[in-house]
Amino acid sequence: MEKVNVPLGNRTYPIFFANNVITDASRILKPYVQGKTVMIITDTNIDPLYGQTLQSTLKSEGFNVHKIVIPAGEKSKTLETSEILYNRCLEANLDRTSTIISLGGGVVGDISGFVAATYMRGIDFIQVPTSLLAQVDSSVGGKVGVNLPAAKNAVGAFHQPRAVLIDVSLLKTLPAGEFRSGLSEIIKYGVIWDKAFFDWLEENIDDLKKDDDKLQYAVIQSCRIKAEIVSQDEREKGLRAILNFGHTIGHAIESAAGYGRYTHGEAVAIGQVYESSLAVHTGFLKQQNAHKIKRLIQNAGLPVDYADIEHECLIERMLYDKKNVDTEPVFILPMDIGEVKKVKISVDNVRRFLERARENTLNPNQAANPVSR
Numbered sequence: 001m002e003k004v005n006v007p008l009g010n011r012t013y014p015i016f017f018a019n020n021v022i023t024d025a026s027r028i029l030k031p032y033v034q035g036k037t038v039m040i041i042t043d044t045n046i047d048p049l050y051g052q053t054l055q056s057t058l059k060s061e062g063f064n065v066h067k068i069v070i071p072a073g074e075k076s077k078t079l080e081t082s083e084i085l086y087n088r089c090l091e092a093n094l095d096r097t098s099t100i101i102s103l104g105g106g107v108v109g110d111i112s113g114f115v116a117a118t119y120m121r122g123i124d125f126i127q128v129p130t131s132l133l134a135q136v137d138s139s140v141g142g143k144v145g146v147n148l149p150a151a152k153n154a155v156g157a158f159h160q161p162r163a164v165l166i167d168v169s170l171l172k173t174l175p176a177g178e179f180r181s182g183l184s185e186i187i188k189y190g191v192i193w194d195k196a197f198f199d200w201l202e203e204n205i206d207d208l209k210k211d212d213d214k215l216q217y218a219v220i221q222s223c224r225i226k227a228e229i230v231s232q233d234e235r236e237k238g239l240r241a242i243l244n245f246g247h248t249i250g251h252a253i254e255s256a257a258g259y260g261r262y263t264h265g266e267a268v269a270i271g272q273v274y275e276s277s278l279a280v281h282t283g284f285l286k287q288q289n290a291h292k293i294k295r296l297i298q299n300a301g302l303p304v305d306y307a308d309i310e311h312e313c314l315i316e317r318m319l320y321d322k323k324n325v326d327t328e329p330v331f332i333l334p335m336d337i338g339e340v341k342k343v344k345i346s347v348d349n350v351r352r353f354l355e356r357a358r359e360n361t362l363n364p365n366q367a368a369n370p371v372s373r
């Protein structure tokens with residue numbers, strides 16, 4: 001079983017890359033569960049596939065196991081759902097020695113982690129990510145939280161999991177559009193950190209869906225990069241912000257369009273294309289590199305433009321971004337493939353850029369509605 005550590009002093013934890021993760025979970029996770037009681041949080045799509053089996057294997061090891069199933073999708077990532085979860089945890093008598101096990105995609109992971117961070121001022125949690133996006137990004141690093149209607153992840157905490165358990169075979173049941181969403185964050189790692197990985201993705205992006213070894217390599221490499229960045233800057237005082245490439249615009253698209261219209265991965269794909277173009281517009285990036293990023297995103301089957309969102313609405317949402325300073329939007333802009341920088345840009349300049357981008361690039365075939373899932 002391969003393992004990547006996230007070294008964070010006394011909050012250090014392992015990411016295990018295992019097979020048969022659902023049936024072996026009790027054996028692997030036992031050392032990371034302090035008490036007898038565990039609460040599985042999962043969603044309505046994942047429960048019938050894996051939730052029931054995980055529940056029985058944990059029970060057969062002697063754990064006192066509870067489970068809550070939330071409706072699948074981004075619309076569940078709210079304070080309202082959190083309140084339901086807190087009450088269910090209380091009813092199940094979860095105490096400070098109990099552990100929450102998040103079984104699902106990034107939505108389940110973010111909200112379960114948030115509940116774990118805040119219930120009784122914080123209890124342990126473990127991530128068992130089931131979507132590609134969650135396996136390469138959201139299950140690692142301890143950013144947990146929920147959305148407000150106008151602002152993505154506006155309420156949250158940093159709360160590291162005790163362990164992460166990844167099994168790429170769980171992705172066999174993931175819908176194709178959700179698989180592509182995960183590719184968006186994988187491509188991000190190439191742009192922000194690792195040119196050789198970007199080059200490898202250019203060659204291999206088509207194979208990831210059908211070649212398990214290549215998929216496993218892409219997942220492990222993504223986790224290695226994220227672990228490296230998070231271990232240097234756990235609470236985003238500096239370096240960690242680079243993981244937000246594509247997200248200033250991506251998050252604004254998600255909330256402006258209404259949560260769930262674009263998946264997070266789709267919105268971040270469009271965000272990466274726009275923010276690369278903004279880097280060209282501001283003189284940081286060569287046009288040919290912006291084209292390379294856009295081409296890889298297109299080859300991954302991801303959208304490169306949004307539809308039906310007014311510039312002013314997008315700008316209004318960008319102004320709620322957590323990276324902002326003095327009410328000016330902040331972007332992570334590529335300088336080259338493999339190198340990015342944090343840049344503050346005035347609202348007027350962003351407005352001019354969006355207007356030009358629309359005039360120059362809009363063609364009816366590019367302004368995509370969300371990819372079908």
Ligand SMILES: NC(=O)c1ccc[n+]([C@@H]2O[C@H](COP(=O)([O-])OP(=O)(O)OC[C@H]3O[C@@H](n4cnc5c(N)ncnc54)[C@H](O)[C@@H]3O)[C@@H](O)[C@H]2O)c1
Nearest residue numbers: 045072073105106107130131133137138143170173174264
């Ligand atoms: N905390 C972080 O660092 C971080 C990083 C990236 C994204 N995120 C957050 O993650 C969320 C997006 O995560 P996501 O893309 O996983 O979305 P998601 O959790 O909504 O999962 C996508 C869909 O796939 C289904 N699904 C998941 N695994 C499945 C499987 N194995 N088989 C069949 N269906 C399966 C889910 O039920 C859901 O319908 C967003 O809220 C985003 O903000 C957080």
Ligand SMILES: O=C(O)C(=O)C[C@@H](O)[C@H](O)[C@H](O)COP(=O)(O)O
Nearest residue numbers: 137141143152153240243244247322
């Ligand atoms: O882990 C991080 O740091 C990231 O920024 C990873 C992002 O892919 C992820 O979408 C994260 O949830 C965004 O965080 P936010 O602080 O912009 O809400």
Ligand SMILES: [Zn+2]
Nearest residue numbers: 185247264268
């Ligand atoms: Zn993201």
